Amino acid sequence: MSDTSASPAPPADDLEPQRHAPSTGRIRWRDSEAWRSVFRHPHLDTPRGRALQSFSNVFLHVYPVKVPARVLKNRYSWRLGFIATVLFTILLVTGVYLMFFYTPTVTSAYGDMQRLRTGVGFGQLVRNVHRWAAHLMVLVVIVHLARVFFAGAYKRPRQFNWVIGVGLLAITLGFSFTGYLLPWDQLSYWAVTVGTNLVSYVPLLGAALRDLLIGGEQIGQATLQRFYALHVAVLPVSLAVLLLVHIWRVRKDGFAVRRGDAGSFAEAASDPGAGVIVPPTTPANADAPRVRLLGVVDQESVTAAEHPADDTVFTWPHLLVRHVVVALGTVAVVLGLGVAFAAPLRAIADPSHTPEPAKAPWYFVGLQELLSKFDPLVAGILVPAGVFIILLALPYVDRNPATEARRRKVAITLFTIMLVTAVTLTIIGALFRGPGWKFIPPWQHSYLEL
Ligand code: HEM
Numbered sequence: 001m002s003d004t005s006a007s008p009a010p011p012a013d014d015l016e017p018q019r020h021a022p023s024t025g026r027i028r029w030r031d032s033e034a035w036r037s038v039f040r041h042p043h044l045d046t047p048r049g050r051a052l053q054s055f056s057n058v059f060l061h062v063y064p065v066k067v068p069a070r071v072l073k074n075r076y077s078w079r080l081g082f083i084a085t086v087l088f089t090i091l092l093v094t095g096v097y098l099m100f101f102y103t104p105t106v107t108s109a110y111g112d113m114q115r116l117r118t119g120v121g122f123g124q125l126v127r128n129v130h131r132w133a134a135h136l137m138v139l140v141v142i143v144h145l146a147r148v149f150f151a152g153a154y155k156r157p158r159q160f161n162w163v164i165g166v167g168l169l170a171i172t173l174g175f176s177f178t179g180y181l182l183p184w185d186q187l188s189y190w191a192v193t194v195g196t197n198l199v200s201y202v203p204l205l206g207a208a209l210r211d212l213l214i215g216g217e218q219i220g221q222a223t224l225q226r227f228y229a230l231h232v233a234v235l236p237v238s239l240a241v242l243l244l245v246h247i248w249r250v251r252k253d254g255f256a257v258r259r260g261d262a263g264s265f266a267e268a269a270s271d272p273g274a275g276v277i278v279p280p281t282t283p284a285n286a287d288a289p290r291v292r293l294l295g296v297v298d299q300e301s302v303t304a305a306e307h308p309a310d311d312t313v314f315t316w317p318h319l320l321v322r323h324v325v326v327a328l329g330t331v332a333v334v335l336g337l338g339v340a341f342a343a344p345l346r347a348i349a350d351p352s353h354t355p356e357p358a359k360a361p362w363y364f365v366g367l368q369e370l371l372s373k374f375d376p377l378v379a380g381i382l383v384p385a386g387v388f389i390i391l392l393a394l395p396y397v398d399r400n401p402a403t404e405a406r407r408r409k410v411a412i413t414l415f416t417i418m419l420v421t422a423v424t425l426t427i428i429g430a431l432f433r434g435p436g437w438k439f440i441p442p443w444q445h446s447y448l449e450l
Helices: 031-039 047-055 080-099 109-118 122-150 159-181 186-199 205-216 223-251 263-269 315-340 364-369 378-396 409-431
Strands: 067-068 310-316
Touching: 047 315, 067 315, 080 122, 080 223, 080 315, 109 122, 122 159, 122 315, 122 364, 159 186, 159 223, 159 364, 159 378, 186 205, 186 223, 186 364, 186 378, 186 409, 205 223, 310 315, 364 378, 364 409
Parallel strands: none
Antiparallel strands: 067 310
């Protein structure tokens, strides 16, 4: 007679021996057919189990199974790129909700904004969160760029990822700028007028470009429709695609730059294939005296076997837990801002009445400050185009392999001068300018526009 009370013996290569443990009478939902049809991976707290969990889960699969331990330190990246990714996700979710209640026509856009305040569940809060997340994203992306620069993380093999990053910055600015027009109030109308007028100063192509962007002589229905299409379709798709490539390359380039030595550049510099392992054509010891094998010894008698130290840790749970905490913190901050401060909504757009001062959004107000001093071609076109060209060329022009600040004095000094100039111009334009672009300290009257 067979013993029916005994549990079946686990298969030899079973990854989940506990599934075959004698039943305690409790129903384990993780063993149910439904659960296992969704999560195919075994739930085992062993290195192999964790690896399988990552391989077989589409979301965990975005991450490598293991990452260098230094990635866990906050000072590796201050998590700025990750925070920007979370902000982008918040913008997508809140943006879709706003789309439910918004029609991009000059006759209805402003009314839709007013209805969000009172007639739509959580309408005002979602609009506030969307607006503050957008401002924060511009800020975080700029600080991320500066952090990457100061860490020397744009050097080989990461040059092209820096270039992709510059593309992401341009798209982020485009996102905020096109979104600025959508409420169709005085603030948005005149800020976009200031911005689009600059395009006319592009040599030769200025008039054609401005016409393409705003769809006529003046900002109107065609402009609103174009900005809306760019804002909800073209830019999100472009940003998502570039971001995928960006994060994929962060992974392929081995995450953090190592500190204290010449970093990944040094590794790559000694390897002409930059990451590709090329078998040597000549043995490394070609000139060394010849050595003959005289005998084979037991493994036990080998006393000096060297194992390279494994500095990697499992992504799940170590990195993932940190990312969840940072994501929740980011959500809390934008929610807090959304509850505390309402997104502005001025009077309906009026092309016949120019508000004083008509300020561009804060991230363009530094340019507006320059425009008040220099020729529009210089301040509005040559300076911003020059900055973008310098940023794009930087990793190819800066041939110094060092990543530590004390060995990169020239690059760090020049970049710091550029950054401090941009920040100073932005602060003056945003806080110290009033009607007629006159100097008015913020403690007398604040003309800050957000
Ligand atoms: C939408 C904007 C952006 C997003 C969402 C983003 C996202 C990320 C993420 C998630 C990382 C991994 C490390 C981290 O969490 O910080 C990263 C790293 C990196 N980013 Fe960005 N990024 C953006 C813009 C930029 C810009 C503007 C630049 C520079 C021009 C840039 C250059 C880089 C480089 C070179 C790395 C690798 C750094 C390293 O390995 O230490 N990114 N980015």
